[in-house]
Amino acid sequence: MTAKATYHHGDLRNALVETATELVRAGGGESFSLRDAAAKLGVSANATYRHFDSKSALLTAVADVGAEKLGQKMRRKVAEAERQNERGDATTLAIAWFKATGRAYVAFAIEEPEIFRVMYGPHGVCQYARARAGQPPADPTGALILGEAVDRLVSAGVIGPENRAGGDVRAWTVFHGFSSAVVEGASYFPTKAARGQALEELLDFTLRGLGATMLTA
C-alpha cells in the first residue's frame, strides 16, 4: 500500500506474516526459512526480530491468522446455510447449521493443508494458548460457532439436552480427525466425490452419535 521504497518499510510486521503465510502455503512449515521471507521483502533477515521474538513467533502469527480465516469461513458457510433454508423449520435449520460448520472446517483443511498443519503443529494455536495461558486461544470463533450449532440442535429438539455438554467438543473431534486424516493422507479417497460422500456419511454419523434420530437437512 504505502510502500515507500525507503529505508523504513512502513508495515513490515503484517507484510512478514503475509509473506510467511505464502511461503508456508507453497513449501510447508518445515522448509520455511526466516531469511527467505525477509529476502522476499527486500529486507535483512534480522529486521524480523524487531517484530517477532523468533521464527517460531512468526509461525505462531501465521497460525493465528489461519485460525481467524477458519473462523470466518465457518461463519460464512453457516450464514449461507441459513439463507438456503430460510423457509425450513427449526429442525431443518439446526441440522443445516451444524453440518455447515463441519463442512467448513474440513473444506478449510483441504484448501490450506500447510496452514492447517502449522495451526496444529508445535507453533500453532494450541501452543500459543498454552504459552499465554490465561489469555483466550487465538480462535474462539470456531469453537463458539460450533457450540452455538450444538445449542441449536438442542433447542430444535434434534438432540436431547443431556447431549449438550461436551457435544461441541465431540463434534470438533470428529471434524478435526477427518481433516487431519485427509491432510496427512491417512485416509485416501480416489476422487473428490468419494471424499465428499465420506464426509456426508461422517456428518450423519456425528449427529447420530450426538443422539439425533433425524439426520436430513
Next chain:
Amino acid sequence: MTAKATYHHGDLRNALVETATELVRAGGGESFSLRDAAAKLGVSANATYRHFDSKSALLTAVADVGAEKLGQKMRRKVAEAERQNERGDATTLAIAWFKATGRAYVAFAIEEPEIFRVMYGPHGVCQYARARAGQPPADPTGALILGEAVDRLVSAGVIGPENRAGGDVRAWTVFHGFSSAVVEGASYFPTKAARGQALEELLDFTLRGLGATMLTA
C-alpha cells in the same frame, strides 16, 4: 549387544533408530538433530548416510517402529479385554473389543506424544506410504484390528450390517481426532480422570454414531 569397540559398529542401523526414537521422545521431532544421534552413539554424523538416505528417512523409520508399537498395544489391550470378558456374551465381548481398540489408540498417543506427532507429521507413516506408493503403509495392524472390531460389532448384532462399510474409518477418525486434540493441547482436561471420562463418553458417542443402541461393556 555385540558392541565391539572397534571401527565398525555392528548394528548401527537399529541403534540409530533406537537412539533417534529416544531423542525424539525427549526433545520432539523438530529439534532432533542427526549429529546429536550420531554423537550419542560415538559415531560420525555422516555414518548415518550408509543406512539412511536423509534425516527424513531416519525419522520415517522412527515413525515406522512407532506404528508397529501402536499396533502391538492395540493387540495387547484387545486380548486383555477378551480375557476379562471371557464369560460375557457375544454382545458384551464385541463392545469390549471395540472400546479396547479406542482406549489403546488414545493411550499410546498420551504415552508417546512426540512419537505420535512424528508418525502423523511430514515424515510419518502416511507420507511413507505415499512415497512408496504401492507398498502397504507401515502399520496395517492398527487398521486391521479396528476393522475386525467393527466386524465383531456387526456379527454380534450391536450395529447393523449397513454400518460395516466405512465404520472402521469413522471410528479411527474419532480416536485420532481425540488423540490429536489431547497431544496438541487443543482440548485441555484438568485431570486425568476428566480426560478419561471424556474418552469414555466419546466411545459411547462413537458406538451410537455407528448405529448401536446398546453401549455398556
Next chain:
DNA sequence: GCCGCATGTTCACGGTGTCAACGTCGGAGG
C-alpha cells in the same frame, strides 16, 4: 531545526544437513 527512538543493517557465531574423497576392517577366493 534538532534530537530520540523505533526500525533496519551489517558482521559474526555456532549449529545443521549433506556431498566428496579418503581410511579401515572383515570375510570370501585363490
Next chain:
DNA sequence: CCTCCGACGTTGACACCGTGAACATGCGGC
C-alpha cells in the same frame, strides 16, 4: 595363509540456518 574388495565409518568442506551485538537511518515530537 595371504590377498584384495566392498561394506562401513571418517574427515573436510560447503551452503544455509536462526540468532546476538553493534551500528546506521530517518520519522515524529519538542
